Amino acid sequence: MADEPLSQEQIEARLGDLPGWELEGSRLARGYRLPSHFAAAALTVHIAQIQEELGHHSDLTLGYNTVGLSVSTHSAGGAVTEKDLTLATRVEAIASAHGAH
């Protein structure tokens, strides 16, 4: 089920398909660097759109030429669930088109 907490072993196995994503405490996190500040801002808007579509929302930080995400599932007590991995996978699929790395 999407809201079941995943074990650390399950998460680490799945992180093999999500390069750059890490388990930070009990949250899934990744930082991106962008070629410009406007590119970073555009990426945050695109991520916000995905989050609304999924009904699942990361903490989303716009820095200077950077975007940071950190996500867990409140309804699973703040653990990482399938919902977080789905969000990470969706963001990965669009990030490189924004010049993110």
Ligand SMILES: C[C@H](O)[C@H](O)[C@H]1CNC2=NC(N)=NC(=O)C2=N1
């Ligand atoms: C009702 C609504 O779907 C829930 O509150 C959603 C919204 N966005 C969410 N985002 C995150 N990161 N975790 C949640 O558990 C969560 N729950």
